[in-house]
Amino acid sequence: MIYLDFTYQNPSLSMQIKVKTKSQIVFLYGHSGVGKTTILKMIAGLKQPQYGLIDIAGRRFFDASKNINIAPQLRNVGYVFQDLRLFSHLNVKDNITFGALKQNNFNKIIDLMNIHELLDKNIKSLSGGESQKVSIARALVKNPSILLIDESFHAIDKEYRDQLIKKLHHHIIENQIVTFLISHQLSDAKKYSAEIIKIKKEKGIVVAE
Amino acid sequence: MIALSDYEITVLLLSIKVASISSIITFFPSFIMAYLLATKNFTGKSLIDGLIHLPLVLPPVVIGFFLLIIFGKNGLVGDIFFSTFNIRISFSWIAAMIASSVMGFPLFVRSIRQSISEIDPKIIEAAQTLGANKIKILKKIIIPLSKNGIIAGFILSFSRSLGEFGATITFAGNIFGETQTLPLAIYSSLQDPDANLIVIRLVGISVFISMAALMISNRLNK
Amino acid sequence: MIIHKSLNSIIFNNYLKIIFAFFILFSETIKANEDIIIGYASSLHNVMKEIIRDYEIQSNLKLKVGMGASGNIAQQIIRDAPYDIFISANKKWVDYLEKHQKIKERYLWISNSLSLIGSIKSIENFTLNQNERFCLADPKNAPLGIYSVEAINALKLNIPKNQIIFLKDAVSVRYYLSIKECDYAVTYSSDTFNFDKNIDIQSIPLNLYSDIAYEIGILKNNKQTKHFVNYLQQPNVLSKLRNHGFIIN
Numbered sequence: 001m002i003y004l005d006f007t008y009q010n011p012s013l014s015m016q017i018k019v020k021t022k023s024q025i026v027f028l029y030g031h032s033g034v035g036k037t038t039i040l041k042m043i044a045g046l047k048q049p050q051y052g053l054i055d056i057a058g059r060r061f062f063d064a065s066k067n068i069n070i071a072p073q074l075r076n077v078g079y080v081f082q083d084l085r086l087f088s089h090l091n092v093k094d095n096i097t098f099g100a101l102k103q104n105n106f107n108k109i110i111d112l113m114n115i116h117e118l119l120d121k122n123i124k125s126l127s128g129g130e131s132q133k134v135s136i137a138r139a140l141v142k143n144p145s146i147l148l149i150d151e152s153f154h155a156i157d158k159e160y161r162d163q164l165i166k167k168l169h170h171h172i173i174e175n176q177i178v179t180f181l182i183s184h185q186l187s188d189a190k191k192y193s194a195e196i197i198k199i200k201k202e203k204g205i206v207v208a209e
Numbered sequence: 210m211i212a213l214s215d216y217e218i219t220v221l222l223l224s225i226k227v228a229s230i231s232s233i234i235t236f237f238p239s240f241i242m243a244y245l246l247a248t249k250n251f252t253g254k255s256l257i258d259g260l261i262h263l264p265l266v267l268p269p270v271v272i273g274f275f276l277l278i279i280f281g282k283n284g285l286v287g288d289i290f291f292s293t294f295n296i297r298i299s300f301s302w303i304a305a306m307i308a309s310s311v312m313g314f315p316l317f318v319r320s321i322r323q324s325i326s327e328i329d330p331k332i333i334e335a336a337q338t339l340g341a342n343k344i345k346i347l348k349k350i351i352i353p354l355s356k357n358g359i360i361a362g363f364i365l366s367f368s369r370s371l372g373e374f375g376a377t378i379t380f381a382g383n384i385f386g387e388t389q390t391l392p393l394a395i396y397s398s399l400q401d402p403d404a405n406l407i408v409i410r411l412v413g414i415s416v417f418i419s420m421a422a423l424m425i426s427n428r429l430n431k
Numbered sequence: 432m433i434i435h436k437s438l439n440s441i442i443f444n445n446y447l448k449i450i451f452a453f454f455i456l457f458s459e460t461i462k463a464n465e466d467i468i469i470g471y472a473s474s475l476h477n478v479m480k481e482i483i484r485d486y487e488i489q490s491n492l493k494l495k496v497g498m499g500a501s502g503n504i505a506q507q508i509i510r511d512a513p514y515d516i517f518i519s520a521n522k523k524w525v526d527y528l529e530k531h532q533k534i535k536e537r538y539l540w541i542s543n544s545l546s547l548i549g550s551i552k553s554i555e556n557f558t559l560n561q562n563e564r565f566c567l568a569d570p571k572n573a574p575l576g577i578y579s580v581e582a583i584n585a586l587k588l589n590i591p592k593n594q595i596i597f598l599k600d601a602v603s604v605r606y607y608l609s610i611k612e613c614d615y616a617v618t619y620s621s622d623t624f625n626f627d628k629n630i631d632i633q634s635i636p637l638n639l640y641s642d643i644a645y646e647i648g649i650l651k652n653n654k655q656t657k658h659f660v661n662y663l664q665q666p667n668v669l670s671k672l673r674n675h676g677f678i679i680n
Contacts, residue, residue: 071337087332087349098341
């Protein structure tokens with residue numbers, strides 16, 4: 001169960017979001033710059049709404065009326081950023097294991113992403129597609145209960161991309177990971193029976209439809 | 210290679226001892242201060258920022274005078290040390306080290322602060338979402354990414370200590386084997402009409418060490 | 432902008448005055464070349480301030496002064512510091528300058544004596560507590576240091592080496608005594624004349640150390656320097672010196 005009901009305001013953005021769904025996978029789509037990434041940041045705890053609540057899979061992350069605001073590091077979220085944000089001072093393996101606990105699924109994720117040969121490489125030497133794969137692996141190794149993916153497939157070859165999404169979908173379902181995805185590929189959403197939510201601006205206020 | 214005399218060796222070893230211990234001790238408060246200044250906003254920040262920079266702009270003799278006032282037998286801190294531990298700080302190598310530390314502190318803070326503020330806050334957000342708490346972020350992100358600033362800070366404060374004169378002679382005196390570091394030894398030898406050769410040799414040693422410190426820092430920064 | 436404008440107009444309307452002011456400043460520095468520059472031993476500091484003030488009022492001349500350990504000033508003179516008169520606290524540094532052909536004329540002037548500062552009950556059984564300090568001027572550059580070491584040795588004072596602190600000159604000894612960084616010290620008697628009454632002072636017999644004679648060396652021989660050196664020998668100046676604890680020969 002996903003329950004978002006919050007108001008967020010800053011000088012350049014005014015947002016009033018209401019989403020209630022039982023779907024495990026949520027697709028967010030809309031014009032670029034409309035505020036989709038801001039919603040993911042709210043879920044991750046990197047930004048705070050002024051009012052309302054955020055409740056996902058039975059966990060109350062934020063509730064303004066009760067002064068609840070769980071710190072980002074305690075939300076067990078895996079976040080694949082649009083700009084990836086890999087740690088350039090660490091190699092690929094150290095990036096992937098950064099958030100991993102002792103009990104983790106490192107080997108499984110490396111198999112899933114098929115990045116065995118990248119492990120000892122320097123972050124700066126990776127191609128765009130490789131970087132995206134490493135970034136996805138880093139978010140998954142820590143066994144997150146929520147996965148946030150922000151347009152993170154575009155640099156991966158088309159041919160390999162569909163195959164990867166299929167495998168990822170399998171992993172998400174198997175591990176019951178609630179997933180939010182920002183993507184332009186609506187066809188994928190339909191294929192994997194995800195909840196599609198359009199984010200748009202109405203009378204200057206960003207809303208979910 | 211010209212062999213060093215016992216006098217030169219004593220002066221040299223003392224200088225290196227004072228410079229290295231003072232830079233190591235200064236590192237911890239410098240890092241904390243640099244971290245606070247680079248990442249936090251608090252009331253009185255600009256006042257603290259100004260106070261930290263005082264040793265850079267005040268004449269070193271004035272700093273030495275303040276240190277005497279604070280750590281001297283009649284001073285605020287010195288009195289406590291004298292009455293409880295029966296220790297006198299002024300005119301000891303500890304005093305020379307304190308003088309060096311105070312003079313090196315702003316240089317240390319500046320260079321660490323610079324490199325901490327260059328760290329992209331987005332990277333820190335990423336680490337947070339990966340479950341890292343403040344200590345882990347400090348250990349795994351901030352310290353490694355400010356490594357160059359830390360090294361530069363070490364070299365700067367070490368070199369500042371090797372060149373420190375005014376605060377040291379005021380607060381620690383010019384005592385051979387205890388507080389007579391290279392610049393003080395050069396100063397003393399300048400008073401002696403027969404010591405021209407010693408002056409030249411001491412100046413040579415001083416130039417050599419400073420060059421070596423710079424070269425090591427360039428190496429480490431690569 | 433308004434501030435800028437008004438500042439500009441002030442500068443524009445007054446530029447002649449400003450140039451004139453610069454001219455006066457400049458001519459001040461030209462005139463300064465005619466002044467005399469005196470370097471003297473720091474033990475003379477207090478009394479010289481008075482003497483120079485009186486002389487300036489009387490003669491309408493401006494004097495420039497440099498003060499420090501005699502050795503220090505002598506070294507500066509060797510390196511061409513523009514002193515016209517050098518007053519040393521011993522003969523040695525005047526000899527040294529004479530050897531380097533810097534001295535045109537020299538005169539013996541006044542003498543000084545030494546005093547022992549600190550509560551010393553008996554010189555024979557004198558011991559320092561572990562944390563006490565005995566301050567002396569550094570014999571390497573201050574004549575006071577040389578005399579003090581002679582006196583300490585003649586008195587057979589038993590002072591552990593690591594409890595002796597050598598300070599730059601007479602002024603430093605005085606300063607560190609005043610902030611209680613030194614428990615004992617040897618310094619010029621002339622320096623103790625307005626000491627705190629609680630401080631114990633005893634004079635050290637004159638026969639225990641070399642004569643502390645102040646010598647005047649003239650480095651540039653001209654009317655002004657001659658005039659000032661003559662002034663230094665006048666009875667009213669000498670009696671002022673006596674009041675400050677110096678010995679008039």
